[in-house]
Amino acid sequence: xxxxxxxxxxxxxxxxxxxxxxxxxxxxxxxxxxxxxxxxxxxxxxxxxxxxxxxxxxxxxxxxxxxxxxxxxxxxxxxxxxxxxxxxxxxxxxxxxxxxxxxxxxxxxxxxxxxxxxxxxxxxxxxxxxxxxxxxxxxxxxxxxxxxxxxxxxxxxxxxxxxxxxxxxxxxxxxxxxxxxxxxxxxxxxxxxxxxxxxxxxxxxxxxxxxxxxxxxxxxxxxxxxxxxxxxxxxxxxxxxxxxxxxxxxxxxxxxxxxxxxxxxxxxxxxxxxxxxxxxxxxxxxxxxxxxxxxxxxxxxxxxxxxxxxxxxxxxxxxxxxxxxxxxxxxxxxxxxxxxxxxxxxxxxxxxxxxxxxxxxxxxxxxxxxxxxxxxxxxxxxxxxxxxxxxxxxxxxxxxxxxxxxxxxxxxxxxxxxxxxxxxxxxxxx
Amino acid sequence: xxxxxxxxxxxxxxxxxxxxxxxxxxxxxxxxxxxxxxxxxxxxxxxxxxxxxxxxxxxxxxxxxxxxxxxxxxxxxxxxxxxxxxxxxxxxxxxxxxxxxxxxxxxxxxxxxxxxxxxxxxxxxxxxxxxxxxxxxxxxxxxxxxxxxxxxxxxxxxxxxxxxxxxxxxxxxxxxxxxxxxxxxxxxxxxxxxxxxxxxxxxxxxxxxxxxxxxxxxxxxxxxxxxxxxxxxxxxxxxxxxxxxxxxxxxxxxxxxxxxxxxxxxxxxxxxxxxxxxxxxxxxxxxxxxxxxxxxxxxxxxxxxxx
Numbered sequence: 001x002x003x004x005x006x007x008x009x010x011x012x013x014x015x016x017x018x019x020x021x022x023x024x025x026x027x028x029x030x031x032x033x034x035x036x037x038x039x040x041x042x043x044x045x046x047x048x049x050x051x052x053x054x055x056x057x058x059x060x061x062x063x064x065x066x067x068x069x070x071x072x073x074x075x076x077x078x079x080x081x082x083x084x085x086x087x088x089x090x091x092x093x094x095x096x097x098x099x100x101x102x103x104x105x106x107x108x109x110x111x112x113x114x115x116x117x118x119x120x121x122x123x124x125x126x127x128x129x130x131x132x133x134x135x136x137x138x139x140x141x142x143x144x145x146x147x148x149x150x151x152x153x154x155x156x157x158x159x160x161x162x163x164x165x166x167x168x169x170x171x172x173x174x175x176x177x178x179x180x181x182x183x184x185x186x187x188x189x190x191x192x193x194x195x196x197x198x199x200x201x202x203x204x205x206x207x208x209x210x211x212x213x214x215x216x217x218x219x220x221x222x223x224x225x226x227x228x229x230x231x232x233x234x235x236x237x238x239x240x241x242x243x244x245x246x247x248x249x250x251x252x253x254x255x256x257x258x259x260x261x262x263x264x265x266x267x268x269x270x271x272x273x274x275x276x277x278x279x280x281x282x283x284x285x286x287x288x289x290x291x292x293x294x295x296x297x298x299x300x301x302x303x304x305x306x307x308x309x310x311x312x313x314x315x316x317x318x319x320x321x322x323x324x325x326x327x328x329x330x331x332x333x334x335x336x337x338x339x340x341x342x343x344x345x346x347x348x349x350x351x352x353x354x355x356x357x358x359x360x361x362x363x364x365x366x367x368x369x370x371x372x373x374x375x376x377x378x379x380x381x382x383x384x385x386x387x388x389x390x391x392x393x394x395x396x397x398x399x400x401x402x403x404x405x406x407x408x409x410x411x412x413x414x415x416x417x418x419x420x421x422x423x424x425x426x427x428x429x430x
Numbered sequence: 431x432x433x434x435x436x437x438x439x440x441x442x443x444x445x446x447x448x449x450x451x452x453x454x455x456x457x458x459x460x461x462x463x464x465x466x467x468x469x470x471x472x473x474x475x476x477x478x479x480x481x482x483x484x485x486x487x488x489x490x491x492x493x494x495x496x497x498x499x500x501x502x503x504x505x506x507x508x509x510x511x512x513x514x515x516x517x518x519x520x521x522x523x524x525x526x527x528x529x530x531x532x533x534x535x536x537x538x539x540x541x542x543x544x545x546x547x548x549x550x551x552x553x554x555x556x557x558x559x560x561x562x563x564x565x566x567x568x569x570x571x572x573x574x575x576x577x578x579x580x581x582x583x584x585x586x587x588x589x590x591x592x593x594x595x596x597x598x599x600x601x602x603x604x605x606x607x608x609x610x611x612x613x614x615x616x617x618x619x620x621x622x623x624x625x626x627x628x629x630x631x632x633x634x635x636x637x638x639x640x641x642x643x644x645x646x647x648x649x650x651x652x653x654x655x656x657x658x659x660x661x662x663x664x665x666x667x668x669x670x671x672x673x674x675x676x677x678x679x680x681x682x683x684x685x686x687x688x689x690x691x692x693x694x695x696x697x698x699x700x701x702x703x704x705x706x707x708x709x710x711x712x713x714x715x716x717x718x719x720x721x722x723x724x725x726x727x728x729x730x731x732x733x734x735x736x737x
Contacts, residue, residue: 081702081703082702084704085701085702085704088496088704089496089704110496206601209687212688214703255689260687260689261605261687262605262686262687262688262689263687263688263689264687264688265683265688272577273687276578276581276582276583276584277581277582277583278581278582278604278605418705421703421705422508422512425514425691425696425699426512426514428688428689428691428695428699429514429517429518429521429691429695429696430514430517
């Protein structure tokens with residue numbers, strides 16, 4: 001399949017480049033988004049191939065792109081490991097990579113992605129501080145781990161090393177992010193849960209789960225060990241071998257004692273474990289909670305006193321993009337940040353990189369519930385129409401600033417990554 | 431399996447009329463080489479070459495995101511000095527042995543019933559086809575459908591509880607060695623039934639009558655006549671089951687809730703993390719192990735002679 005696409009791409013590109021040279025008319029259409037569509041005439045023939053994790057690779061987005069911008073966006077959803085693999089090894093297979101910041105740290109040195117000129121990003125100034133200076137508010141303390149701003153910029157269009165501050169050349173345009181915590185079944189637990197330590201509480205023996213994606217799982221494990229007071233980490237996002245050994249020793253012991261019911265690797269597995277009652281407390285992702293809830297089963301994304309483990313994703317451009325397709329990609333990015341997608345994602349419980357534009361695409365009730373942490377004034381439904389909350393409910397964890405302000409660490413790639421992976425494999429095999 | 435069934439009508443006289451065929455001026459030796467050429471090429475490109483590649487890559491080195499050619503023993507050194515490798519290989523062999531034993535008993539019994547208790551050929555075929563019905567769906571679906579059945583609040587537990595057999599749900603039904611082996615047995619018993627049934631059908635019924643006439647008991651007939659004559663079928667079925675179980679990774683992952691590991695999972699984890707050389711080294715060690723196991727199995731029966 002990929003070879004046929006490849007061939008199509010080559011011929012399409014050469015044809016379009018010729019067409020682009022002759023087409024000079026700039027038509028200021030695109031009334032919905034308000035961006036002048038420079039290539040309006042032939043941009044309809046462009047196809048951009050995007051791949052990424054399931055969270056933001058939504059067919060609704062592709063449809064809306066076709067409506068608003070006129071060109072075709074092909075989506076491929078993969079799991080985090082497969083995304084990394086593809087970005088690193090198959091640069092010809094995609095135009096746009098929708099990846100997480102920690103994956104970017106791993107993949108950027110391969111040279112498969114190109115830096116983006118921020119002067120072409122219309123809403124650049126409105127992007128949340130987390131992705132630029134690293135600070136949510138001027139007083140914020142930067143959390144541990146691979147914080148997005150540390151891998152967000154490079155020195156120039158061909159920069160291979162990450163810059164310490166804003167340079168005007170961005171690696172990924174932030175699109176979506178959230179603060180993760182443990183998911184619980186309040187009906188089966190029946191008491192308040194306040195700390196990460198509860199994951200290893202013998203009370204939940206055989207009813208706990210953790211995710212089996214080493215780079216994220218180790219962070220959840222570290223949050224637990226630190227909360228238990230067993231280990232004091234220098235930086236949870238960049239552990240020493242000794243810290244990794246200690247963390248895995250605690251978890252291996254727990255596994256041998258039968259603490260865990262299962263480990264999960266995909267979104268659906270986590271939903272099924274929780275919905276079936278096999279597991280009552282586990283690492284989980286926000287939309288998975290939504291999925292459990294929409295089956296009518298109570299499930300809470302429990303804020304914990306030690307803080308959240310956070311992650312962020314963004315879209316990066318393939319090195320191979322140029323000419324008309326590159327223009328189309330910039331248009332896509334500008335459209336992405338202009339609000340519709342943000343609103344869509346925020347109604348799923350994620351956050352948009354430019355919240356203020358998303359506000360225009362959400363009702364006052366939705367904005368209050370999802371962003372400001374206020375009581376819902378009416379029913380809250382997901383973008384697909386499932387009811388998630390009724391009037392009077394509030395979001396787990398409160399407002400945007402409340403949640404994103406309590407991030408303890410970001411998903412990360414460590415210097416000792418290979419060692420950590422081996423230790424993690426030992427833990428799974430133990 | 432198919433090779434076997436096709437082998438039945440072969441008889442020694444078939445080769446003589448072949449000599450009259452037009453030879454187009456080619457000697458028998460050349461014709462023979464030409465005839466075997468397509469298969470040789472297919473095997474060379476799709477079996478030998480990939481394996482050679484795997485062996486070569488297993489000596490390469492890897493960084494976070496790329497692999498580079500080298501000749502180093504790091505991958506093997508790490509693999510063979512890690513206690514995890516041994517426990518994982520042990521676990522893989524454990525699954526293979528237990529699954530083999532259960533599928534053998536089941537497969538032999540089913541085949542025996544089909545071959546010797548069902549009298550008419552029509553019913554034999556009908557019942558045999560019945561055995562293959564589960565194979566109309568994919569094996570992933572067959573495997574995953576056990577999960578809701580065996581779960582804490584699954585059908586098995588709720589039935590047992592409503593019957594009053596147990597007071598609280600049995601935890602070990604799902605995400606345990608039990609569920610993994612159950613799925614393996616479910617998936618692979620047919621691979622044992624088919625070859626055994628096939629060899630049993632070829633046993634001359636008069637041999638069994640002769641055994642009875644000579645005063646052999648049912649058990650003596652079984653151990654002295656039927657089992658020795660079905661050995662090739664048993665052996666082929668065993669090779670199928672053992673190699674399938676030892677090479678599996680997805681069944682172990684789903685049915686153990688990712689809690690147990692076998693060699694296949696080690697390899698898939700390595701691939702997911704872009705550690706191809708390490709995955710290749712593990713694959714080579716697994717390949718050697720499986721070949722040794724098959725070598726030992728073939729020691730017991732000379733399949734070529736028996737077929």
